[in-house]
Amino acid sequence: MKKIFILSAVLSAFSLQAQFSVTVQAPADFKDQEAILYTLNGSKDIIFTKEQAKNNIWTFKYPSHYMGMMKVYFPNTNNNFNFISENKNVNIKLQTENNKIKDIMYLDEANDIMSKLQEGSQKKELILPALSQIKEYYKDNTDFGKALKTEISRLSGGTNGVDQAQHPFIYYYSTNNSKFLSNDPAKKVSQEEIINFIDKSNDMLESSSLLRPILVAYLNSGGNENVTGSVDKLLDRLKVETPRGQTVLSELIDIFDVYDMKDFKDKYLNLAKNLKCTINDRLASTLKSNANVETGAAFPNYKFQSAVNTSAKSIYDVKADKKVIVFWSSTCSHCESELPKLLEKYNDLKSKNIQIIGLSLDVDKDSYTKRIAAFPWINDSELRGWNSSYSDTYNVHATPTYFILDANNKIISKPEHVGDVLEYFKLK
Template structure:
């Protein structure tokens, strides 16, 4: 009896604890020395493993070429899903692939990773890669005919379009059949655009059709799609490319409308939170405070309190607290026996807030220059916030050199609470404020201060 059961136990053990290998080859070779494997989980990445890159020789087109390569064994506990191999911190520095309990091998150009990746091992990835290549070519054929007609309505390309449309549908049907019960099945189903069955002759009608069918195949409740870059890439396309205008004011409204559309598709509060955070981080690069505020006020703050990430919210609010357009964070100080506050100052039309220090050589050169320059600007008041470790030198300096200014002492220097709020990491740092204490400029140097004020 034991002899009969033993082979099954050995087979079960080999299946349960099998480890699979990820092999990658980069051509042309690059200078990077490392690669990290992550599992994509929603809008985040979970570390799996890492290794160093080797220099190898590989036959490409019958010619031996120097390549960079890596080989990583996934832990036996690794789950099926979307994975990412990262080899650079900036630019095009990663490739995505699917793992479903099989060895994977691929080669790619590290400067154009996703466009060039070719799989030599892994039935799942080979299938999906073939699908993407064939469906993309078929889509390009359809688009070329459609664009030609939009540019010239007199062209008679109905038959050509119909043939291309039938071909595209056939490719989609073929791969959907081949993908049944495979990990990539939902990706194949979700990938194609919904093309019109007939040629469209109006640009407005074409754009309307594209926008209004964009999400028809996307299932925002599918865990495989959620835990990949697929949905986030589609969201970026919809917000930043499908909804575009050259007019800045109109573009802001398009952003808001497209965000509303995206978020209306998501039923899970936890996933909606992650997507809102993801979108906020995209607008962070352009410092689009209007849209960031809109996302926090109209969506993030309306999520259940239990799933809101208060640390994320506080960090982002602090990050943008001193950007142009914000009301300058308030602070108070003692002056001539009185307590003054930035928010209630009312002795000028504009203000220059400068963070400086008596131990800063640049400051000791620029502050006197600013003092001389401001003597001819009676409607502009300077608030000189000195970051010091003690008051001794500052007390003497400000009395003899900075008359007519509001002089503020900030002890603990870089650890000063106000300096941290304003994210001061160098001195001098300048802020120009209007009468309501809204930040209207953040000049880099004294010459930039003068240029800005001279134009007011």
């Protein structure tokens, strides 16, 4: 019994030590009262909890160990900001104006250091090349030459003296960002080095935001002619039965989707579909969002927020022989060129009992409102940009994205461009 008691006490102490809180303060005139805390898994924000403000202070209690990137999102005003956790209390004070975040003050040590490192990284990217060129014109033994040398050395440093023991996540992020994502040709790493890093890295890889850009760098290092070989080599090392292997497989499927590499996406999506092992949450979400929009699938219904040009309450309530769903944004240059072509044929589509439903990934209400004034079809938006539900539910990675539905809301076509839409209805 004594041994059990001691073990229980140790575990209890560890549990208490692992807990930390995130405290966010905002001015009294900031109107949003609800805030959502997210953690990170690869490139996916994962909702942890929601909290209501008390005197414009939000306090999130995190019950377990976590080192990595986090995000707080205010859904009603569409504000968000990122920060880090090193499994210690986080304290942040916001400066706002007209319900928009203007500045962020990091009051805890870890985020203060990380913020300064990020600023230094930006200076390094912008200033270091210029200083290196200027240095050629000054001798090292002059006062200015010495100062240049000191500043170049400081900006060239990867971790800027960060103590790994005191700040393990900052050290991890800075070191590996500098090593694997550097634009310096002299720091080019091999595919084998990247594979070893992804294979051997601890859990901070998934929570660091580094996984996707490192995977893109890995694919680029293998060349466009050897994508399959590069991917197979990586997955063979990681094993797709493991959580790390499945997270990487999920990221790769999404990368191929974003870059419109359809053949590769289909190949590795089929690999994921045919796995017989237990699937982790990350891969399961990718499989679900893709299954939602497969040709022949019932398009997931969407309850309109404040739709115009209709009295319908949802997509399914709109009655038509066919529906064209278009995900777009007023800030999207491709939408700017494609949607007017849809507008030209709107009356022809309407005469065939074909309804257009535009779902916008806009953030700015004024910009959205001005733009939809020209569009006579059904328009709606959550006004949350890429924080909207559209991305995960409908696997939307770019705008514009089109779907054609039949009268029963089944997906019958997924056109790539507006020309494909018009050609489908023989209006081109």
